Amino acid sequence: MKLSTKFTLFNGLSRVVILLLLVGVLPPVMSRLALVSTDSRLAQKKEKVLRLIRRNGISTFIEGDQSSYGSYNLLKEEFISLEEIPPGPRIDVIEDSKRAVEDEIVEYRVLSYSFAQGPKYYLLEIGRSTGSIDETERNFRTYAFYILLVAVALTTLADLAFFRYLLEPFYTIIRQRLKNAHHPAAFNFTPIPTSTDDFRYLDESLREMMTTIQASFSKERKFIADASHELLTPLAALQYRFDNMLSDESLSDENLLRVVESQRTVHRLRTIIKSLLMISKIENDQFPRTETVSLAQLVAEVSEEVQDRLSVLNLTLTQEVAPNFVVQAANRGLLFTLLFNLVSNAIKYNREGGQIMLLGRAAPDGYVLEVRDTGQGIRKEQLPRLFHRFDKGSTTDPDSYGLGLSIARTIADLHGIRIEVNSIEGLGTSFLLSFPGH
Numbered sequence: 001m002k003l004s005t006k007f008t009l010f011n012g013l014s015r016v017v018i019l020l021l022l023v024g025v026l027p028p029v030m031s032r033l034a035l036v037s038t039d040s041r042l043a044q045k046k047e048k049v050l051r052l053i054r055r056n057g058i059s060t061f062i063e064g065d066q067s068s069y070g071s072y073n074l075l076k077e078e079f080i081s082l083e084e085i086p087p088g089p090r091i092d093v094i095e096d097s098k099r100a101v102e103d104e105i106v107e108y109r110v111l112s113y114s115f116a117q118g119p120k121y122y123l124l125e126i127g128r129s130t131g132s133i134d135e136t137e138r139n140f141r142t143y144a145f146y147i148l149l150v151a152v153a154l155t156t157l158a159d160l161a162f163f164r165y166l167l168e169p170f171y172t173i174i175r176q177r178l179k180n181a182h183h184p185a186a187f188n189f190t191p192i193p194t195s196t197d198d199f200r201y202l203d204e205s206l207r208e209m210m211t212t213i214q215a216s217f218s219k220e221r222k223f224i225a226d227a228s229h230e231l232l233t234p235l236a237a238l239q240y241r242f243d244n245m246l247s248d249e250s251l252s253d254e255n256l257l258r259v260v261e262s263q264r265t266v267h268r269l270r271t272i273i274k275s276l277l278m279i280s281k282i283e284n285d286q287f288p289r290t291e292t293v294s295l296a297q298l299v300a301e302v303s304e305e306v307q308d309r310l311s312v313l314n315l316t317l318t319q320e321v322a323p324n325f326v327v328q329a330a331n332r333g334l335l336f337t338l339l340f341n342l343v344s345n346a347i348k349y350n351r352e353g354g355q356i357m358l359l360g361r362a363a364p365d366g367y368v369l370e371v372r373d374t375g376q377g378i379r380k381e382q383l384p385r386l387f388h389r390f391d392k393g394s395t396t397d398p399d400s401y402g403l404g405l406s407i408a409r410t411i412a413d414l415h416g417i418r419i420e421v422n423s424i425e426g427l428g429t430s431f432l433l434s435f436p437g438h
Contacts, residue, residue: 015152030141042111081125169194275403282410287331296324302339321360325367338411341404346373366437377425
């Protein structure tokens with residue numbers, strides 16, 4: 001699971017926990033807020049009534065010989081009453097109280113306040129039904145819950161966007177420094193722009209490490225070039241001397257045979273050194289890949305190259321590359337070697353009068369080129385070691401060095417080509433080359 005996904009899940013779960021806690025705490029808080037709001041409203045109405053009395057007198061509410069005043073609104077949600085009371089302790093409270101209104105008991109939140117007006121004392125009561133308070137409380141809860149949901153969603157999205165922005169240098173380091181750095185020579189040493197010290201330190205460490213690796217590869221390349229030159233030069237000199245010895249008519253047949261055997265050994269050594277040098281150069285990415293190669297044309301060239309060998313064993317080679325496929329960013333010489341090695345194996349291990357088929361077809365994720373033969377096949381236990389160097393399997397061919405398929409695999413890996421092998425012993429073998437799409 002990606003770090004950003006874990007971070008988002010953690011943030012989401014933590015907010016859900018916070019939301020659940022708030023839902024548990026919200027009802028009493030909302031009840032208290034509704035109560036405070038009601039008490040404040042009652043106090044405001046009390047002040048309004050007192051201002052009217054101070055300005056217009058008590059007659060605003062109580063006229064003539066009346067001793068009290070009372071008024072309820074239409075839905076009995078609020079009331080106000082004013083009555084004359086005997087002198088006594090001052091009253092200024094807000095409490096819950098039940099009142100009988102038209103044969104119905106209604107619970108109210110009642111503000112009671114006593115005051116003197118001239119020689120008389122009066123009790124002012126202003127009430128609001130607890131039902132309307134509960135409705136206010138429910139509205140508070142609903143609005144608060146929706147606000148919490150929106151806040152959780154917005155903060156989660158904001159955290160995710162910020163985290164992605166924060167980790168973008170990290171993903172850039174992975175793409176440029178690790179995933180796409182197939183070879184030290186292709187490494188991009190341009191610093192990744194970031195304000196995060198950790199990512200900057202990681203980028204600097206990778207660039208320092210790659211500098212060391214590049215130096216090691218350069219030394220390896222130089223060693224391979226020097227070693228191959230130092231080995232091939234004396235072998236060429238030996239080959240020249242053996243050729244001169246063969247022209248000496250005084251050599252006995254026995255010595256002549258020894259010289260010929262020595263020539264074969266020198267030739268074998270030169271072939272092995274050249275093959276190993278090629279593998280090393282391919283692995284070190286010393287071959288440019290700047291060409292576009294038509295597979296149909298490549299198949300035709302390889303087929304023409306092996307015509308003489310086909311006629312010796314009376315083999316038939318069939319080409320069916322349709323539709324054609326063009327390989328981008330490739331090395332034509334290496335692709336020719338890849339296909340030539342596979343076709344050479346199909347010829348070498350085929351039966352007389354057999355067939356070789358080069359079949360190309362489009363695939364959902366690219367293109368598949370198949371090299372199929374009707375030869376002796378490969379044992380099942382040999383398939384896992386088929387591309388190992390110097391592993392010749394069960395063949396006793398003295399001209400086989402066990403490097404042809406290893407070179408083919410190395411070339412395929414360089415071009416991002418997947419090789420699959422299917423073989424039935426006694427019936428034949430099929431090599432499938434899967435080329436990635438453009």
